Amino acid sequence: MKLKKVVELLDANILNDCYSQDTEVLSACGCDLMSDVLAFVKDQALLLTGLVNPQVVRTAEMMDMKAIVFVRGKTPGEEIIDLANEAGIAVLSTQHPLYHSCGVLYSEGLYK
Amino acid sequence: MNSFKVQYTIDGEDFSVAGEASRKLKKVLQSLGVDPQIIRKATVAMYEGEINMVIHADGGVIDAEITPEKIHLFLRDKGPGIPDIALAMTEGFSTASDNVRELGFGAGMGLPNMEKYTDYMNITTEIGVGTTIEMIVNTSLS
Known part of the structure; x- marks a missing residue:
């Protein structure tokens, strides 16, 4: 699924310059527990989380994830955005809760 | 390529910077042309270990x-050392504080993840003295 479609489906805001509408994500992980994310082995993945701290970006970077969606209207601070810019990870924010966001993406074909 | 050595000092005071050493190692491995999947295994294992050092041991050296x-x-x-290594290796077992859990860690997955992503792992620990964890990830460099 292209990131452009993720943005459309989740009514998401784009929060940094690493977003590219043609970036392809092949799988997604919805989780607030970073150790569970680290146990999740998929390529070109999207992380959806309600947790907002620098470890979210570091975890996504270690797992070579392409983008992070902060759910429930969470807005990351400058430090987190800077870290994501350094790592080349797109940062999005949606008002939808985690369960809803995952359900929408799953039903639209992002089911790995 | 000959062997390449690097040392990182882990600050145990500030959880917000935990993971910086693992990010740096990742960049080193990328610059050496290591396969991305091998890099992921090594840096995730080190990241979990780095987090543990900050949570439990007030930092250390990698x-x-x-x-x-x-x-x-x-x-x-x-x-403080690990009283029961077999128990610590059990998925879900953790002695981390609620504060650490709120930050997304302390779920008892650190050591199991480290073992999962490495080809060899050995823990040496002594109560009140400290812990040393040796890990090896096999690679093939160009």
């Missing part, structure tokens, strides 16, 4: 040696 055959990691701390 030595990494990269050779054409393997990535060799030594994580040394002067923390």
Whole structure:
């Protein structure tokens, strides 16, 4: 699924310059527990989380994830955005809760 | 390529910077042309270890040696030690504080993840003295 479609489906805001509408994500992980994310082995993945701290970006970077969606209207601070810019990870924010966001993406074909 | 050594000092005071050493190692491995999947295994294992050093041991030192055959990691701390290694290796077992859990860690997956992502792992620990974890990820460098 292209990131452009993720943005459309989740009514998401784009929060940094690493977003590219043609970036392809092949799988997604919805989780607030970073150790569970680290146990999740998929390529070109999207992380959806309600947790907002620098470890979210570091975890996504270690797992070579392409983008992070902060759910429930969470807005990351400058430090987190800077870290994501350094790592080349797109940062999005949606008002939808985690369960809803995952359900929408799953039903639209992002089911790995 | 000959062997390449690097050492990182882990600050135990500030959880917000935990993971910086693992990010740096990742960049080193990328610059050496290591396969991305091998990089992921090594840096995730080190990241979990780095987080543990900050949570449980007030920091420590990580030595990494990269050779054409393997990535060799030594994580040394002067923390409280691990009373029961088998119990600590159990998925879901954790002694982390609620504060750490709120930050997304302390779920009892650290050591199991480290073992999962490495080809060899050995824990040496002494109560009141500290813990050393040796990990090896086999690689093939161009």
